[in-house]
Amino acid sequence: xxxxxxxxxxxxxxxxxxxxxxxxxxxxxxxxxxxxxxxxxxxxxxxxxxxxxxxxxxxxxxxxxxxxxxxxxxxxxxxxxxxxxxxxxxxxxxxxxxxxxxxxxxxxxxxxxxxxxxxxxxxxxxxxxxxxxxxxxxxxxxxxxxxxxxxxxxxxxxxxxxxxxxxxxxxxxxxxxxxxxxxxxxxxxxxxxxxxxxxxxxxxxxxxxxxxxxxxxxxxxxxxxxxxxxxxxxxxxxxxxxxxxxxxxxxxxxxxxxxxxxxxxxxxxxxxxxxxxxxxxxxxxxxxxxxxxxxxxxxxxxxxxxxxxxxxxxxxxxxxxxxxxxxxxxxxxxxxxxxxxxxxxxxxxxxxxxxxxxxxxxxxxxxxxxxxxxxxxxxxxxxxxxxxxxxxxxxxxxxxxxxxxxxxxxxxxxxxxxxxxxxxxxxxxxxxxxxxxxxxxxxxxxxx
RNA sequence: GUGGCUGUAGCUCAGUUGGUUAGAGCAUUGGUUUGUGGAGCCAAGGGCCGGGGGUUCGAGUCCCCUCAGCCACCCCA
Numbered sequence: 059x060x061x062x063x064x065x066x067x068x069x070x071x072x073x074x075x076x077x078x079x080x081x082x083x084x085x086x087x088x089x090x091x092x093x094x095x096x097x098x099x100x101x102x103x104x105x106x107x108x109x110x111x112x113x114x115x116x117x118x119x120x121x122x123x124x125x126x127x128x129x130x131x132x133x134x135x136x137x138x139x140x141x142x143x144x145x146x147x148x149x150x151x152x153x154x155x156x157x158x159x160x161x162x163x164x165x166x167x168x169x170x171x172x173x174x175x176x177x178x179x180x181x182x183x184x185x186x187x188x189x190x191x192x193x194x195x196x197x198x199x200x201x202x203x204x205x206x207x208x209x210x211x212x213x214x215x216x217x218x219x220x221x222x223x224x225x226x227x228x229x230x231x232x233x234x235x236x237x238x239x240x241x242x243x244x245x246x247x248x249x250x251x252x253x254x255x256x257x258x259x260x261x262x263x264x265x266x267x268x269x270x271x272x273x274x275x276x277x278x279x280x281x282x283x284x285x286x287x288x289x290x291x292x293x294x295x296x297x298x299x300x301x302x303x304x305x306x307x308x309x310x311x312x313x314x315x316x317x318x319x320x321x322x323x324x325x326x327x328x329x330x331x332x333x334x335x336x337x338x339x340x341x342x343x344x345x346x347x348x349x350x351x352x353x354x355x356x357x358x359x360x361x362x363x364x365x366x367x368x369x370x371x372x373x374x375x376x377x378x379x380x381x382x383x384x385x386x387x388x389x390x391x392x393x394x395x396x397x398x399x400x401x402x403x404x405x406x407x408x409x410x411x412x413x414x415x416x417x418x419x420x421x422x423x424x425x426x427x428x429x430x431x432x433x434x435x436x437x438x439x440x441x442x443x444x445x446x447x448x449x450x451x452x453x454x455x456x457x458x459x460x461x462x463x464x465x466x467x468x469x470x471x472x473x474x475x476x477x478x479x480x481x482x483x484x485x486x487x488x489x490x491x492x493x494x495x496x497x498x499x500x501x502x503x504x505x506x
Numbered sequence: 507g508u509g510g511c512u513g514u515a516g517c518u519c520a521g522u523u524g525g526u527u528a529g530a531g532c533a534u535u536g537g538u539u540u541g542u543g544g545a546g547c548c549a550a551g552g553g554c555c556g557g558g559g560g561u562u563c564g565a566g567u568c569c570c571c572u573c574a575g576c577c578a579c580c581c582c583a
């Protein structure tokens with residue numbers, strides 16, 4: 059018993075106390091005998107990096123998800139719902155065992171059956187696993203999937219960076235054509251536009267394939283090793299794990315940029331990239347950024363990133379081609395391209411652009427008890443017509459009801475008092491222009 | 507994960523070299539002698555001063571620990 063962890067037992071007593079067994083029998087605070095302690099019940103707290111999302115932010119989530127579903131449907135993509143938990147090794151194999159995501163940000167745990175599982179840190183591995191496991195490669199190889207769900211990474215939280223965050227992802231499997239790359243980028247653009255983000259920029263690059271990248275990587279590592287003395291500590295680490303990142307270093311990356319060997323794409327990659335750019339020209343504004351590198355191991359050829367906002371976490375979406383991933387996971391050789399969009403960051407980007415609160419619908423006000431029944435009837439009739447209608451605070455005074463109408467964002471107040479009730483009319487007040495008119499209830503219904 | 511800043515009412519913030527019962531604005535609730543909100547007036551409610559420990563006659567204030575948020579790094583969406 060004494061080695062057991064703290065056990066809660068028994069009911070909560072008045073004053074918010076409950077009895078608990080503690081593992082240390084010599085606990086000095088014990089009150090009820092050996093190892094038994096009265097503890098003040100404390101309000102459960104939100105876990106760091108996790109959060110509650112209320113309206114209007116929760117509305118924005120629903121809006122973006124709806125916009126994405128509309129656009130994906132137009133592009134012929136189908137929704138794939140993947141599980142939140144996978145075997146940990148899936149992420150090690152696919153995301154890459156050198157990435158920070160796998161090395162230190164995964165929520166991994168052992169379940170009761172001795173399996174080592176992990177909360178998904180990204181969606182692509184699950185989608186690919188589902189594709190392979192259900193043998194799409196044989197039966198119906200070309201697939202356009204999208205998914206919507208929250209991901210988990212144990213990073214230090216910051217604005218636009220949470221430990222549980224939502225991503226909307228797109229994976230186009232089985233098409234090696236540069237048009238597939240363009241399609242992935244354009245479907246993303248259409249969603250961002252549909253949702254209403256205006257100020258964003260698109261960065262594009264090609265990081266080559268297993269034919270041309272290793273040669274470049276070797277040349278770069280060679281060069282950088284010779285310059286190790288000029289590098290910051292962190293870059294020396296980067297040199298081991300992800301040498302391309304050294305050129306991005308804010309401390310002294312610029313020193314090497316000009317001298318460092320340049321990426322030379324092989325003929326096939328060059329042609330592919332040229333075709334992608336040609337297809338995008340005139341359809342989307344973008345800039346080629348030869349320093350754009352993805353942090354995940356599986357990318358090849360085309361990589362891209364959508365950026366918006368002024369904070370450090372300005373990447374609202376990122377992705378690229380991953381032709382080698384399926385084969386490296388034990389599947390057939392199968393090309394693929396995809397991306398993930400950070401829902402929170404996209405919403406944040408739009409919120410900074412527009413702060414106008416929109417007013418819509420009716421708020422029904424009743425001035426005294428004799429009018430309440432009729433007022434409620436008006437509310438339900440408008441609702442039956444599909445019009446956003448609120449109200450019902452009939453016990454409150456007029457001032458409070460009007461204030462509430464304003465606060466809840468109604469466009470019109472429908473005011474019903476004894477005079478109107480007798481005549482079968484209402485006062486219809488436009489809350490934006492301050493004007494009002496008396497109209498019959500019948501007219502009110504017919505307007506909607 | 508590393509470094510810096512912050513934490514007092516629902517929100518934004520005052521709070522003096524440590525000293526009575528911790529304040530303001532906005533918000534909320536009620537009233538304004540009975541029908542009009544987004545700047546009228548009057549009144550009221552609302553505080554584990556993030557949490558724990560220490561120093562002291564006395565801590566919102568000083569010290570230590572801890573939790574959380576923000577910023578930068580790191581990384582990524």
